[in-house]
Amino acid sequence: MSVEHGVVRTTGADHRYAVAGMGATGVGVFVALVRSLVAGGRAAGAEIHIFETKERLGAGVAYSTPHDCHLLNMRAATMSVHADDPDHFVRWLAGREDVSASDAGEYVPRRLFAEYLQEFFGDALAEARQRGIKVVTHKSVVSDCREDERGVHLIAGLDHFVFGRVFLCLGDLPSTEYLEFTKLPTYVHSMWQGAGLEAIGPDATVGILGTSLTAVDALLQLRTAGHRGAITCFSRRRSLPKVQGPRVRHTLRHVTEANLRLLTGDFTRQLEFTEVAELFRRELEDGLGIAIDWTRVLARPKEMFTHTLAKDVELAEKGQTLWYSILDATSEIVPLVWRSMSPEARASFMTEHLSIWSMFRHCMPLDNARRLLDMATDNAFTVASDLTSVSYDEDARAFRIEAGGAAHHVEWLVNATGTGFALDCSDSSLIQNLLMRGDITPHPLGGIDVDFDTLRVVRRDGSLSARAHYIGPLTRGVHFYTNSFETNLANAHSAVAAALTRLDSPAAA
Missing domain, CATH: 3.50.50.60 (FAD/NAD(P)-binding domain)
Structure with missing residues (x-):
């Protein structure tokens, strides 16, 4: 060379x-x-x-955070780098002095997974x-x-x-939304890059754009840092993620490759959204053993978010979240399901159903939910939905957010909308x-x-x-x-x- x-x-x-x-x-x-x-x-x-x-x-970006309040959103038992050895990460954790035996299969700080990946890379390099x-x-x-x-x-x-x-x-x-604010010193476009949340003063009022798992990370980091100012999370449609309960192994009966082949004529035709929704409905109702009132489940909650969060924590503590285990079992088949859907069905899902899917599918660990509930009980943060506009008031040096039919003003704005x-x-x-x-x-x-x-x-x-x-x-x-x-x-x-x-x-x- x-x-x-x-x-x-x-x-x-x-x-x-x-x-x-x-x-x-x-x-x-x-x-x-x-x-x-x-x-x-x-x-x-x-x-x-x-x-x-x-x-x-x-x-x-995903695992570079040094903060122990940022946990893996999946149990360690599901994060092996070896598909043929699902307990590999758990055994790796069990060999560390800073991880208890009870935590080895649960939700651990992301920094540990980063170290695990580095060791995995090092072995391959050698x-x-x-x-x-x-x-x-x-x-x-x-x-x-x-x-x-x-x-x-x-x-x-x-x-x-x-x-x-x-x-x-x-x-x-980084997010490709709200780029018009990137030059403002009180706007955090990515909490993982630059000064991030560390630049926010402890008494500043803060607005967080989004209510996903990234928003949860932002709330927990601010709490850990001793933030005292009012915080509001803003969303267009969804509320906070649901809460993961005990992991239960579920064997898929309806959302399977065999059924996809049958419905598509061995993948010679594409599925409409109603057909895919029916597969998931049957999977959930069969697994739960009950008929589901889908109108109630999919409706926007009428209660305050604190009530919903408290109920979700209670369900997880009682082990009444089998629906999450059922959805989790579909992980490997979902890309094939997606491939089997018509372009119109996929577009419809993205515009009409992605937010509700994410709320139920990408759930937060129970420990994180308990911490958020403590914060909500202390009035440390609130949630406002129906976000319609975000602007910056030069004279007031504050952001104006229209949500829930009201105007909110915050000194700092954090973008937690995820990947662009x-x-x-x-x-x-x-x-x-x-x-x-x-x-x-x-x-x-x-x-x-x-x-x-x-x-x-x-x-x-x-x-x-x-x-x-x-x-x-x-x-x-x-x-x-x-x-x-x-x-x-x-x-x-x-x-x-x-x-x-x-x-x-x-x-x-």
């Missing part, structure tokens, strides 16, 4: 791989790539270049080097990715690289360059369009990239359940398998 005029040149580009972004998904890709190269007899002479600006590989794979780390941002007959050209900093295969794993990108899916508004230079040339296509439901099975990116003309794969939250329009670690890990394996299979294909030569 040599460098000419800033271009890193090499022979045999097909033996060189790049992983851009080394959060949890990037680590999953790296490990899958190392193991596949070793298993396929391709290890000797192969090169893997990883691109990440953070010192800690594997943490990413194996790669032992097997003759050259691994090069670049602490730089990939700003462009362009494909031609020579391979995939990456621009990172001042360097220009050529690779045979590239895996783009950018992780959770509007590509044209993204601040990623890589995404903007790819979008400008038509090398990626926005999915109609947000994010990046990719091939479902291979994760190869879809170009503007409808063709698939031969060498570039995108894995992570931005493929939500294709896979839907991409805020799940297990889904992104499965997609990482699929992308690597597809890339190496194409190398073996004569047509790919």
Whole structure:
């Protein structure tokens, strides 16, 4: 390998791989790539270049928080990096002195999962080097990715690289909503970047945009820091997430691949929303053993949020949340369900039902719910729904939020709306360059369009990239359940398998 005029040149580009972004998904890709190269007899002479600006590989946005009040929203027993060894993370936790035996299978601080991922990466790195794979780390941002007959050209900093295969794993990108406020010093666009919530004074009034799990994280961090000012969470439709109770194993009877094949004629036709809703209705009612009053369940709560939260905590403490275990059991099949739905059904779900699904499916740990209930009882925060507008009053130096038919004024505003899916508004230079040339296509439901099975990116003309794969939250329009670690890990394996299979294909030569 040599460098000419800033271009890193090499022979045999097909033996060189790049992983851009080394959060949890990037680590999953790296490990899958190392193991596949070793298993396929391709290890000797192969090169893997990883691109990440953070010192800690594997943490990413999701797990980089140092605050112990930020727990995993899933039990440790569901977070193994080895699909064939579901208790791997639990055993890893059990070997630590700072984790009690009773906590090892429950909800632990996210920083521990980041350490687990780093160790997972470290083991794969050691194996790669032992097997003759050259691994090069670049602490730089990939700003462009362009494909031609020579391979995939990456621009990172001042360097220009050529690779045979590239895996783009950018992780959770900042929200693409409320960008008009980003230059205001009292606006926190992302609580995970920059000064975040630490810049907020203890007596300041705070508005939090959103009531999802990210909003829960913000509330708990402010509480832990001793914040005393009034806090209001604002939402357009939904209330706080429901609460997870004891985990009960549920065997799916209706939301199954067999039933999907039957309904779709072996996937020769697509399902309408009513058909999918019926599958889930039957699954829930059969599992619970009762008929459900769906009008009541789906209606907006009439009680104060404190009453609803207290009831949800009580149900979780009594173990009366079997519905959550049923929904949790659908995790692996949901991407296939999503793929089986018609474009109209998917669009209808995203606009009309996503918020209620998220409230019931993405529930908070019981410990977090108890802390929020204590805060609500102390009048430390409140929730306002029916959010209609947000503006900034220059004279008052305060944000004005219209919600629930009333005007609210706060000194600080925190964006807790989650990942940004509007590509044209993204601040990623890589995404903007790819979008400008038509090398990626926005999915109609947000994010990046990719091939479902291979994760190869879809170009503007409808063709698939031969060498570039995108894995992570931005493929939500294709896979839907991409805020799940297990889904992104499965997609990482699929992308690597597809890339190496194409190398073996004569047509790919």
